[in-house]
Amino acid sequence: MNGNAIALHGITQRFGAQTVLDGVELNIAAGERHALIGPNGAGKSTLFGVIAGATRPTRGRVVLHGVELRGRGPVVASRLGIGRSFQQTSAFARLTVFDNLRCAALHAPAERRRWWNRLRESASVDLAATRVLHDIGLDARRDTPAAELGYAEQRALDLGVALASGARTLLLDEPTAGMSRTQAARMIALIRATTQGRTVLMIEHDMDAVFGFAERITVLVRGTVVATGEPDAIRADPVVRAAYLGEGSV
Amino acid sequence: MRSRALAGLARWSLFAACVALPAWLWPHGAMLGYLAQTAALVVLALSYNLQLGTTGLLSFGHAAFAGLGAFAAAHWFNRFGGPLPLLPLVGGMAGAGFGFVAGLLATRRSGTAFAMITLGLGECVAAAAWSVPAWFGGIGGVPIDRASGTPWGGWHFGAPVQAYAVIAAWCVVSAFAMHALTRTPLARLANAVRDNPERVAALGTDPRRVRLAMVTCASFFAGIAGTLTLIDVEIATPDSVSMARSATVLIAAVIGGTGAFFGPAAGAAMLTALSIVVAGVSRAWALYLGVLFVVIVVAAPRGIAGIAQALAHALRRGAPAAERWRMLCGVGACMFWGVAIVCAAELGYAWRFAQDDGTGLAFGAWGIDADTPAGWAVACSAAGIGTLLWGWRARFAQGAQSGKREDGR
Numbered sequence: 282m283n284g285n286a287i288a289l290h291g292i293t294q295r296f297g298a299q300t301v302l303d304g305v306e307l308n309i310a311a312g313e314r315h316a317l318i319g320p321n322g323a324g325k326s327t328l329f330g331v332i333a334g335a336t337r338p339t340r341g342r343v344v345l346h347g348v349e350l351r352g353r354g355p356v357v358a359s360r361l362g363i364g365r366s367f368q369q370t371s372a373f374a375r376l377t378v379f380d381n382l383r384c385a386a387l388h389a390p391a392e393r394r395r396w397w398n399r400l401r402e403s404a405s406v407d408l409a410a411t412r413v414l415h416d417i418g419l420d421a422r423r424d425t426p427a428a429e430l431g432y433a434e435q436r437a438l439d440l441g442v443a444l445a446s447g448a449r450t451l452l453l454d455e456p457t458a459g460m461s462r463t464q465a466a467r468m469i470a471l472i473r474a475t476t477q478g479r480t481v482l483m484i485e486h487d488m489d490a491v492f493g494f495a496e497r498i499t500v501l502v503r504g505t506v507v508a509t510g511e512p513d514a515i516r517a518d519p520v521v522r523a524a525y526l527g528e529g530s531v
Numbered sequence: 532m533r534s535r536a537l538a539g540l541a542r543w544s545l546f547a548a549c550v551a552l553p554a555w556l557w558p559h560g561a562m563l564g565y566l567a568q569t570a571a572l573v574v575l576a577l578s579y580n581l582q583l584g585t586t587g588l589l590s591f592g593h594a595a596f597a598g599l600g601a602f603a604a605a606h607w608f609n610r611f612g613g614p615l616p617l618l619p620l621v622g623g624m625a626g627a628g629f630g631f632v633a634g635l636l637a638t639r640r641s642g643t644a645f646a647m648i649t650l651g652l653g654e655c656v657a658a659a660a661w662s663v664p665a666w667f668g669g670i671g672g673v674p675i676d677r678a679s680g681t682p683w684g685g686w687h688f689g690a691p692v693q694a695y696a697v698i699a700a701w702c703v704v705s706a707f708a709m710h711a712l713t714r715t716p717l718a719r720l721a722n723a724v725r726d727n728p729e730r731v732a733a734l735g736t737d738p739r740r741v742r743l744a745m746v747t748c749a750s751f752f753a754g755i756a757g758t759l760t761l762i763d764v765e766i767a768t769p770d771s772v773s774m775a776r777s778a779t780v781l782i783a784a785v786i787g788g789t790g791a792f793f794g795p796a797a798g799a800a801m802l803t804a805l806s807i808v809v810a811g812v813s814r815a816w817a818l819y820l821g822v823l824f825v826v827i828v829v830a831a832p833r834g835i836a837g838i839a840q841a842l843a844h845a846l847r848r849g850a851p852a853a854e855r856w857r858m859l860c861g862v863g864a865c866m867f868w869g870v871a872i873v874c875a876a877e878l879g880y881a882w883r884f885a886q887d888d889g890t891g892l893a894f895g896a897w898g899i900d901a902d903t904p905a906g907w908a909v910a911c912s913a914a915g916i917g918t919l920l921w922g923w924r925a926r927f928a929q930g931a932q933s934g935k936r937e938d939g940r
Contacts, residue, residue, distance in 0.1 A: 333733060359735035367733075373726040376719065384723045387716055388734045399717040406716070446734045 284347055286311045286362075286450040286480040287332060292341035294327055294504075301327045302338070303504040311346075311449070314481045316495035318488075320524075323501045325484045326368060329452050332482070333365045334358030346449065359388070364448025366439045368455050374428035378419050378438055381427055382410035382445045389447030410445055416475050417441040433464045437471060450480040457487050469494055492516070500524070542793060546706065549800070550699045554692070563691045567763040569803040570702035571756050576783040576795035577709050578752030583781075584789035585718055586745040587725030588638075589646045592653025593753060593780055596633070598772030599656065600626030600754025602666065605673040605767040608680065615680040615688045616697050619758040626754020627747050634746035638739050641728060645742075653777055660769035672768035675761065688762075698759045705755050710792055712748060721745045782820070786827050788834025797835045814884075815876040822872060853927050860924035867917035874910035 287309040294302035301324045309315045317325050330336035332343060334355040343350040345361040359365075372381045386409040392398055398406060414420055417437045422430060427438055436456060443451055456472060457465035469490045472481070485491045491498065492512045499509045502524045508515055515521055554566055575597055582588040603625030604618050637648040660667040667673070678689030686693050712718055720741050724731050728738035761767050770776065779802065787798020802820070809816040831838050844850070845858035 335729070335733070355729075355732040356735055356737045359733055365733045367730065373723040373730065375726055376722055380719055380722075383716065384720055384731075385734055387720065388736065393735065399720070400715050402716065442730070442734070 284311060285309060285344070286313070286346055287482065288342075288344040289328075289332070290342040290344070292328070292331055292338045292343070294324070294331060294336065295339045301504050302331070305341070305501070305504070305506055307499060307506060307509070309450075309480060309482055311480055312478065314476075314494060314496045315483070316491045316498045317482060317484045317501060318486075318491055318498060319501035322503075324504045325501055326454060328501065329365070329454055329482075329484065332358070333363055333452055359446070359448065360393075362390075362449035363452065364443040364446045364450065365452045366436075366443045366454060366456060368458065372427040372435060372438045372442055375426055377424045377426055378430070379410060379414060379423045381438060381442055382413050383407065385442040385445035386410040386413070386447075389445070391447070409447075413441045413445040413475075416444065417471065433460055433468070436460070436468065440468075440472065440475070444475055448479070450482070451476060453481060453483040455484050455486060457485065457490055465490060543707075546793065546796070547703055550702055554695055554699065558692050560691055563695045564763070565803065565807050567695050567698050567759070568807070569800050570698050571759040571763060572780070572783060572799040572803055573796045574702055574705045574759060575753055575756035575780050576787065576799040577706055577792075578749045578756060579780045579784045580789050580792075580795045581709060581712065581745055581749040581752070583784055584795075585713060585725070586721040586742055588641060588742060588746065589781075590637075590777075591646055591650040591774070591781070592633075592656070592777050593649070593749070594757075594774075594776035595653045595656040595772050596626040596630045596750040596753040597757030597760070598660070598767070598769075598776070599629045599757070600750075601757035601761040601767040601771055602673060603754075604758040604761055605675050606666075608675050608677075609673070612680050614683050615677055615694075615762065616683060616700075618680070618762065619701050619755045622758030622761070623751045623754040626757065627751035630750020630753070631743070631747045634743045634750070638742035638746060641724075641738075641742065650774075653772075653774055656772050657769070657774055660772050667769055668767070670769070672766045674766045677762055677765050694762055698762055701755060701759055705752055706796070709752055713792060717741070717744060782824055786824060786834055788836030788838075790833050791836035791840075794834050794836035797839075801835065813877065813880075815880050818876055819873070857924050857927035860920045860927065864917045864920035864924060867913045867920065871910045871914035871917060874906055874913065878906045878910065 285308050287307065289305055289307040292302050292305040292307075293300065305324075305328060317328070319325050327336060331338045332345070334343075334350055334353065334357060337352040345358060345363055348361050350358055350361070373384065376384065383406055386392065386406045387398055389406075389409060392403070392406055392409075395403070397403075414423060417440060419430075419434060419437060419441070422434060427435065430438060440453070440456060443453070453472065457468045460468060465487055472483075473494065483491075483494070485494075495512060497510060498512055498515045500507050500515065500518075500521050507524055508518050508521050510518070550566070550570060554563060575594070579590070579593050582590050582593070600622035604622035607613075607621045608615075608618055633649070633652050637645055637652065640648065661669075676689075677694060678687045680688065682688075688694050688697060720731065720736060721744075724738045724741045731738045731741070757767075757771060760771060780799075783798040783802045784795040785798070786801060787796065788794030805816055805820050805823075809819065813819075827834055833840070842858065842862075845854050
């Protein structure tokens with residue numbers, strides 16, 4: 282696929298007097314694995330909200346797969362191919378794992394226009410959901426309500442819901458937050474395996490995960506992009522070291 | 532899988548039997564009136580649960596759509612006639628139309644805002660019912676003559692039995708249709724909207740459209756329920772759109788339990804029994820209803836359906852003895868407290884009315900004299916025994932938990 286999956290031009294976001302994002306420029310090529318890092322309060326999650334259409338930016342343009350969003354909201358953003366996992370565990374708590382995935386698979390580009398899918402179970406939707414269920418390794422938990430899953434399982438389901446929706450570009454907000462080191466490594470491996478051929482933009486705090494996973498990294502500090510580049514370049518960048526990595530544990 | 536299908540079949544057979552058998556065994560006026568009221572409220576409560584249980588929308592104005600459907604059906608029947616058995620379709624279409632229009636406004640929001648908007652709309656309709664007598668018929672309502680429609684195979688539907696046959700058939704068919712609706716992917720999406728609307732929006736479906744679809748469907752069945760009442764009493768009155776009616780259906784759904792499909796139906800049957808049977812023997816029936824409602828909300832939020840499930844769970848084969856004792860103590864405590872509350876309430880009413888007009892009061896066959904201490908003694912001892920049993924229940928609970936913990940280690 283050619284062109285950019287996500288292109289942000291001069292995104293500024295103000296909440297009252299506070300400027301959270303200040304002229305953010307970001308281009309993410311289709312098929313790229315991109316990580317977004319930065320200290321707490323840098324505006325990473327706000328930027329995700331802007332890309333996914335949940336927050337309308339004060340100024341600037343959001344272009345998703347070549348189409349400008351123009352503040353049209355999350356439903357349009359998802360139709361343009363954006364899928365999203367959430368920082369708070371946020372699958373559908375009282376539905377079973379399989380039903381969670383079936384709800385998501387109903388929205389895949391091939392199924393979306395078949396209105397009769399809303400009234401009748403569809404074999405192709407069930408098949409897609411079963412495939413994702415297998416991919417995220419929750420076969421054994423198929424009929425468990427999502428609220429009764431363990432924490433790591435819930436995060437895997439959250440990823441699965443985003444995957445099953447058939448989005449070309451996935452926004453993953455801290456997929457390994459709150460996990461042990463082994464769980465985090467397993468989650469990153471899962472993401473790597475399940476997102477073949479898709480664009481991934483991921484917010485992550487675990488530096489090992491970031492440097493092992495991403496092809497390019499963008500560093501956001503106080504609402505502005507201070508550096509974008511390949512992992513090695515970012516690691517060596519003196520501005521980044523001073524602003525961010527110096528405080529961390531690398 | 533097969534046992535689940537069997538359980539479903541058993542449930543539907545029981546439901547159909549409850550609707551049909553009593554009418555077949557005792558086909559006289561009072562029984563048919565009671566059954567018709569129950570059937571109409573069952574449909575209304577089930578339709579209400581399409582909003583509350585399935586989509587998570589708490590509505591305070593649901594009866595408005597039932598009432599508006601009934602008025603539309605009454606006007607249609609008086610002007611165009613047609614066969615009576617098809618009249619509920621007219622009411623349903625009208626209910627769905629009004630529900631769609633109201634839903635355009637109300638479904639912009641969910642949660643408290645939705646509840647407040649429906650409250651306001653319900654008040655508007657209730658006010659309109661009194662202030663537009665040309666359409667709502669003023670205090671007299673809009674009467675119909677149900678025997679005046681096109682007869683079907685020699686049936687004119689004037690006789691109560693024939694009218695009830697129509698009502699019962701529509702009750703079962705509507706319940707079946709609503710059950711089928713709750714099994715569709717649309718209803719699953721409505722569950723998803725209930726659990727997490729932002730997430731549904733991020734998947735690419737506007738949660739508002741799902742809510743609107745479900746509100747429209749619920750209003751369709753509400754219109755059917757309203758028309759069933761119309762067929763039963765042959766009049767559409769402004770009472771049918773009142774807030775009191777909306778409260779009734781909310782109470783029925785919550786008492787029955789919104790988590791199970793047949794929960795609201797059980798609640799509706801219970802509520803009609805209270806308001807007809809108990810009201811016939813006691814003046815305190817509204818008090819009992821209030822107490823029951825509060826107790827259910829506080830102690831058994833999953834309603835009658837939840838209690839039935841818990842009972843079945845405790846009585847299953849191989850359940851630990853402690854669990855069964857616990858359930859037994861709970862049931863016993865509830866029964867004794869029930870006796871205590873009934874005694875106290877009846878004695879209180881008797882005492883009050885004895886002061887007012889000097890006549891004695893009777894609860895069914897028993898005369899009640901508030902001045903003798905015996906009744907009060909019964910009330911107090913029943914309350915004491917109930918509390919004692921509840922304490923034992925708690926001890927079993929602790930025993931079961933510590934047992935579980937030991938197992939865990």
